[in-house]
Amino acid sequence: MSSRVSIFASPTSWIESGAVDQCHQVAALPGMRHVAGMPDLHPGKGAPIGAAMTSSVLYPFLVGSDIGCGIAVFPIRLKRPVPEKLAARFPDLDVVDHSFLDAADVPGGYTESLGTVGRGNHFAELARVGTVFDSDHAERLGLAAGDLVLIVHSGSRGLGERILRAHTEVHGAGPAQDPAAYLAAHDDAVRWGSLNRRIMAARIADALGADHEPPIVDECHNSVEIRDGLYLHRKGAANGDRRDVLVAGTRGTPSFLVAGHAGEEASFSVAHGAGRKMSRADALRRGRAKHTVEELRRTPLGSLVVCGDRQLLFEEAPTAYKRIEQVIGDLESFGLATRVVSTVPMVTYKTADVARERKGRR
């Protein structure tokens, strides 16, 4: 059985060779039919990130540990948004607030860390709609230039990790022997991730004294689905089959809400973000020489980044990522998606700001 690798990136887009190698390694796995690399493709742990991988057997490691990770967009209204004041009022999304869990029907019964953002590339951001590229589509979503939105990127925390570990402890990187059982646990994690994002949005809106609405976009990018009798794994790739997707920029550049039009050749998928250009280790080493903490906490866009962890701040520096405009341009030129609006960060929460808390307690 032959299997193909297709990379949806223009020759001028930077794709690390290691990530393409990983695509071919995955394509050589038993039962594999097709690997579609998105323009944000970069190397991951064992499998590429930014890829949709289709096979006749289910490989849990291709989804990874953060099953159900995704990005949701919630319209929010605020009277006079001042980034400095709002940043100071953001809730501590590193810890659970039990008052938001009472009414929640928690998938998998896993209540630990529900409503918390986690680490890595996860964030919760207050942003304003910048450029409107497709006014009809934006209007259907209820969006106009200047409107405020909450963007929440997070996943299933310890739950997804537990599900993958239960599989790998027995089968390693091998396929699921009981796909239905894995899928049932996976679906719990997908629902949990979505609930996690909603609870965070509610916590933020409450802390800012704002009204917010249900999400207008909520697509996960680590998942597996059965499509045409095959397992379609997505790792750092969102469902782009006539779905709207928020493709995340960086903590210092805009993001793009796009309309997905991806067909079978692209495994019905679109990119999930800018994609890392540097490893975390490289970003930390080079970032320390290149940036100050101050410039990473107050971006050229005038937005603020709440992040009490200096290492994470450097790892997540905008320069550690590819240019989001290039990624979006590739999605458009390959016909996978079209721009609807851009969003411009005002306050991005990464992790609690220890410096601020210490000051407040004095």
Next chain:
DNA sequence: ATGTGC
């Protein structure tokens, strides 16, 4: 990515 691994 992860209540984290050798």
